[in-house]
Amino acid sequence: MGERTRQALPSVLSVLLSLVVCWQLIALTRDTDGTAVATAAYLEMLWGGIGDWPRFIEGAAVTVLTRPLGEAAMKAALLTLTGLSVAVAFKVGLFNIGAQGQMLLGALAAAVVGAHVTLPGVLHIPAALLGAAVAGAAWAGIAGALKLYRGVHEVISTIMLNWVAVRLVDNWLVVGPLRGVAEAGASISGTAEIHPTSQLPRLLGDSSRLNLGFILAVVAAVTVWAWLARTRSGFETRAVGLGDEAARAAGIPVARRAGFAMALAGALAGLAGAVLVLGTEGRYPGTLGAPYGFDGIAIALIGNNHPLGVGAAALFFGVLRAGGTRMQLLDVHKSFPELIQGLALLFVAGRLIWLAALRRRSTPTVATAAPPAPAAQVPHA
Amino acid sequence: MLEIIHRLLFATLDAAPALVFAALGAVLSERAGVVAVGVEGMMRVGAFCAAVAALVMPTPLAVGVGMLAGATLAAVHGYLCIRWRSDQVVSGIALNLVALAGGTFLLETHFGPNGTPPIQQLAPWNWPELASVPVLGALSGHAAPTYLALLLPLLLQGMLTRTPLGLRLRAVGDKPHAVATLGLSVPALRWGAVLGGGLLAGLGGAVLSTTVLDRFEQHTPAGLGFMALAAMVFGRWTPLGAFFAAAFFAFGNALRIGLASSAPGLLDVVPQGVLLALPYLLTLLVLTFQGQRNSTPASLGVPYEQESR
Numbered sequence: 001m002g003e004r005t006r007q008a009l010p011s012v013l014s015v016l017l018s019l020v021v022c023w024q025l026i027a028l029t030r031d032t033d034g035t036a037v038a039t040a041a042y043l044e045m046l047w048g049g050i051g052d053w054p055r056f057i058e059g060a061a062v063t064v065l066t067r068p069l070g071e072a073a074m075k076a077a078l079l080t081l082t083g084l085s086v087a088v089a090f091k092v093g094l095f096n097i098g099a100q101g102q103m104l105l106g107a108l109a110a111a112v113v114g115a116h117v118t119l120p121g122v123l124h125i126p127a128a129l130l131g132a133a134v135a136g137a138a139w140a141g142i143a144g145a146l147k148l149y150r151g152v153h154e155v156i157s158t159i160m161l162n163w164v165a166v167r168l169v170d171n172w173l174v175v176g177p178l179r180g181v182a183e184a185g186a187s188i189s190g191t192a193e194i195h196p197t198s199q200l201p202r203l204l205g206d207s208s209r210l211n212l213g214f215i216l217a218v219v220a221a222v223t224v225w226a227w228l229a230r231t232r233s234g235f236e237t238r239a240v241g242l243g244d245e246a247a248r249a250a251g252i253p254v255a256r257r258a259g260f261a262m263a264l265a266g267a268l269a270g271l272a273g274a275v276l277v278l279g280t281e282g283r284y285p286g287t288l289g290a291p292y293g294f295d296g297i298a299i300a301l302i303g304n305n306h307p308l309g310v311g312a313a314a315l316f317f318g319v320l321r322a323g324g325t326r327m328q329l330l331d332v333h334k335s336f337p338e339l340i341q342g343l344a345l346l347f348v349a350g351r352l353i354w355l356a357a358l359r360r361r362s363t364p365t366v367a368t369a370a371p372p373a374p375a376a377q378v379p380h381a
Numbered sequence: 382m383l384e385i386i387h388r389l390l391f392a393t394l395d396a397a398p399a400l401v402f403a404a405l406g407a408v409l410s411e412r413a414g415v416v417a418v419g420v421e422g423m424m425r426v427g428a429f430c431a432a433v434a435a436l437v438m439p440t441p442l443a444v445g446v447g448m449l450a451g452a453t454l455a456a457v458h459g460y461l462c463i464r465w466r467s468d469q470v471v472s473g474i475a476l477n478l479v480a481l482a483g484g485t486f487l488l489e490t491h492f493g494p495n496g497t498p499p500i501q502q503l504a505p506w507n508w509p510e511l512a513s514v515p516v517l518g519a520l521s522g523h524a525a526p527t528y529l530a531l532l533l534p535l536l537l538q539g540m541l542t543r544t545p546l547g548l549r550l551r552a553v554g555d556k557p558h559a560v561a562t563l564g565l566s567v568p569a570l571r572w573g574a575v576l577g578g579g580l581l582a583g584l585g586g587a588v589l590s591t592t593v594l595d596r597f598e599q600h601t602p603a604g605l606g607f608m609a610l611a612a613m614v615f616g617r618w619t620p621l622g623a624f625f626a627a628a629f630f631a632f633g634n635a636l637r638i639g640l641a642s643s644a645p646g647l648l649d650v651v652p653q654g655v656l657l658a659l660p661y662l663l664t665l666l667v668l669t670f671q672g673q674r675n676s677t678p679a680s681l682g683v684p685y686e687q688e689s690r
């Protein structure tokens with residue numbers, strides 16, 4: 001078994017096991033026809049994520065494909081960005097639980113720049129994205145600075161910063177100073193609507209919600225991969241994550257690498273918020289809804305903290321989660337894919353169990369392959 | 382004035398127990414060196430199972446079911462972290478995600494979006510002779526968990542600081558290899574602490590759905606588990622400290638709710654969102670300025686391996 005397969009196999013097996021367990025769960029919670037309902041629900045989830053191919057073949061309009069695929073791609077884009085955020089921090093040895101808070105701040109910054117700054121179209125989107133990235137990086141920077149200068153563990157500080165962000169943004173800024181006012185003077189929930197110049201352009205026109213954010217996420221994943229795998233500072237960042245004492249002895253500026261990685265993590269999470277606001281929501285809504293920041297932890301670990309693995313995991317769960325809404329047809333709550341994702345993370349957490357099981361499985365094959373050679377040598381000995 | 386203090390104290394004593402139990406559970410687990418990020422998830426399953434159990438059995442028994450549910454989730458955490466040396470934060474986060482989505486799924490499948498049907502709440506204990514005393518009278522009229530939440534921190538503090546078992550539990554969180562050289566089992570001590578922590582977190586959740594509310598609601602416990610973690614850190618990983626921190630947070634919350642109804646003008650000066658963020662901000666400040674007196678257990682989050690020294 002190759003090293004790469006050995007690295008990826010626990011994640012793949014965990015996702016498969018989670019799919020089976022969750023299928024069983026639907027089957028068990030039904031009084032009649034459990035297995036049939038479970039299978040039907042899974043099929044709905046699939047068609048809701050990759051497009052309704054059976055209906056398309058029967059002659060339905062092409063939108064039965066583009067709409068679900070667009071939803072899946074946008075969910076995947078958000079999961080990729082927050083997943084990358086957690087993975088980058090992991091690479092330098094920090095556990096960024098704060099992607100949620102950083103994303104919140106990024107979303108707010110994008111909404112403010114989008115609504116309260118007037119710029120031509122070419123500049124407005126980059127400005128809003130930059131604002132979101134800086135806001136996320138600053139919020140993560142607090143945790144980074146506390147870690148480097150005061151020795152505060154980043155797990156605790158990012159959890160606290162998440163809740164500070166939620167309370168300050170959702171319970172104060174968005175309902176208070178930054179609350180939007182609609183044309184007629186009636187107040188609306190969330191911040192003011194962003195200018196059309198700051199909306200991320202739709203890639204397929206009106207036939208789906210797929211927008212520039214997806215491209216942004218793909219570019220981010222490839223860039224982060226290239227940085228980590230192909231540049232000197234990326235290599236040094238990984239070296240710090242593998243052992244900071246050794247890295248320091250080798251002359252690597254440990255604090256600078258850790259600080260930069262944490263800021264980059266925050267910027268990526270902030271961009272996720274920007275993609276949500278500028279791409280689909282059009283404003284900072286009353287509350288930010290789904291906790292993509294926490295999902296990022298699951299995506300990063302299922303993707304084994306590899307930028308391209310993160311992209312793959314995000315794509316897979318983007319499809320499932322876009323399909324989740326269609327499971328409602330069979331009275332399965334739309335958050336069901338989150339359960340699949342959570343269980344998959346739990347199984348990935350037992351990585352060593354998988355590796356032990358795989359080793360036990362592969363030992364006999366080695367044993368049967370090996371004996372002939374020594375056996376041939378016995379007469380000589 | 383006395384009346385206001387009485388009402389504030391009463392509200393605090395009603396709301397604090399869930400937070401206190403969860404914080405104590407987190408302290409117990411973390412003092413033995415196992416990270417307790419999963420407290421939120423344990424509270425959620427505790428709250429859910431207690432609310433469902435109370436539909437078919439007396440409420441006090443249902444609270445016990447909630448505790449066992451919390452301990453079951455803690456057992457998964459223990460199996461992954463102690464037996465298989467998994468990353469404790471990852472395992473805890475995974476349990477939170479599973480409890481969040483799983484709770485929603487089961488609730489929607491069996492009861493619908495409005496939560497479980499209402500159940501019989503735990504009965505309050507009334508002491509008429511105490512109730513007439515000013516201020517102290519706020520102690521009367523709460524359900525059993527309130528009094529347990531006043532007693533348990535003392536017991537746990539005594540256990541951790543004054544008994545051989547407590548010494549061993551603290552040692553296993555600081556220097557597990559030293560404990561092993563005494564011929565004691567590090568895994569057994571950590572298992573005990575993790576399961577105990579699960580029971581307490583489950584109790585915290587069960588209290589939410591049997592005294593604070595009369596059902597399981599979709600968002601229960603809505604981040605209270607993370608506030609319990611803040612109370613644990615704020616209280617420097619000691620049971621009494623965590624108790625005072627949790628009580629302080631609960632009192633602040635009661636004060637905020639009281640102000641919102643009686644003096645809404647004041648909340649224009651200090652917005653509610655800022656007050657809601659205060660527990661976490663204060664915890665961050667405490668962490669920032671604790672300096673050399675760092676009270677984090679030394680081996681917190683480090684999986685124990687007999688062979689590694």
